[in-house]
Amino acid sequence: MKTMILCLSFLFGVQSYLEAQVLAGVLGDLEYTVTSIDLQIPDNPPNNFAELTDSLDVTGDGVEDLVFQVTLASVPDFEGSVISVSSLNPDVELMTTGYDATRLVLNDPILPDSTWSAGFGWPVAAFFYGIAGLTTSGQWLNDFTGYMGFRVLMPTDTLYGWLDVYAEANLAYVKLKVSGFALEPVINGVEEQAEEGFALFPNPAGDYVVVQVPAVRGGIFIFDSMGRMVLERDYFGEIGGEVDLDISMLPAGVYRVVFMSEGVTKSPLHLHSDDFCLKELIISH
Numbered sequence: 428m429k430t431m432i433l434c435l436s437f438l439f440g441v442q443s444y445l446e447a448q449v450l451a452g453v454l455g456d457l458e459y460t461v462t463s464i465d466l467q468i469p470d471n472p473p474n475n476f477a478e479l480t481d482s483l484d485v486t487g488d489g490v491e492d493l494v495f496q497v498t499l500a501s502v503p504d505f506e507g508s509v510i511s512v513s514s515l516n517p518d519v520e521l522m523t524t525g526y527d528a529t530r531l532v533l534n535d536p537i538l539p540d541s542t543w544s545a546g547f548g549w550p551v552a553a554f555f556y557g558i559a560g561l562t563t564s565g566q567w568l569n570d571f572t573g574y575m576g577f578r579v580l581m582p583t584d585t586l587y588g589w590l591d592v593y594a595e596a597n598l599a600y601v602k603l604k605v606s607g608f609a610l611e612p613v614i615n616g617v618e619e620q621a622e623e624g625f626a627l628f629p630n631p632a633g634d635y636v637v638v639q640v641p642a643v644r645g646g647i648f649i650f651d652s653m654g655r656m657v658l659e660r661d662y663f664g665e666i667g668g669e670v671d672l673d674i675s676m677l678p679a680g681v682y683r684v685v686f687m688s689e690g691v692t693k694s695p696l697h698l699h700s701d702d703f704c705l706k707e708l709i710i711s712h
């Protein structure tokens with residue numbers, strides 16, 4: 428029974444550690460970057476039609492990922508303002524609700540199963556008279572401050588984060604400020620833990636993989652790219668022993684193989700990288 432409880436705490440510990448969970452406005456282990464996006468059009472005289480845009484590189488590769496646009500106009504078919512955000516790259520997605528960018532408040536969860544979208548023109552706030560009369564949309568329309576969730580899809584991981592956004596749209600003026608963004612560090616802070624005696628082969632693997640185990644007792648866990656455990660095997664044997672795992676039922680992709688020695692008794696919340704071994708496994712059938 429003790430072993431069972433230990434194994435369960437291993438399992439939940441590793442799973443919660445690997446699974447992205449970010450709370451809006453909470454810094455935690457995220458890396459914060461100050462930005463100075465400040466788009467303001469203060470006046471809307473007759474026959475005005477003004478647009479401002481600014482963009483943001485959230486991945487640090489020099490390529491812009493998100494673009495913000497404000498429009499303020501006073502022309503026959505369009506009087507008022509619109510603020511929108513677009514994703515320029517398919518690997519950077521915004522949290523959305525219906526046709527809007529989702530406005531989050533402090534501590535709202537940003538999760539893998541939220542709704543995620545790339546592409547153009549997600550309303551942030553809009554208030555204008557057009558051909559169809561008064562149009563209002565956008566979740567920042569009545570509450571000007573909020574956090575915008577986003578994520579970065581990488582080949583081996585997904586990083587979650589939030590932007591600090593102030594947006595105000597009305598008939599007379601328009602204002603958008605993005606003062607900063609927070610993003611998880613690469614691989615959710617978990618890097619491959621090299622340990623003598625822990626090995627996987629072949630890698631890439633097809634229908635089975637051999638795990639060489641660095642301890643006499645423990646558990647082998649395989650996680651998919653979303654952090655879900657897809658395979659588990661207890662180990663009792665000698666140091667350096669080999670375990671054949673049938674992985675023919677797992678779809679091709681990038682996985683993480685974790686080995687935890689029995690006897691790790693720390694709370695899952697304080698799981699440290701020294702407490703387990705982790706290697707990436709590529710499965711290609």
Ligand SMILES: [Ca+2]
Nearest residue numbers: 484486488490
């Ligand atoms: Ca970028």
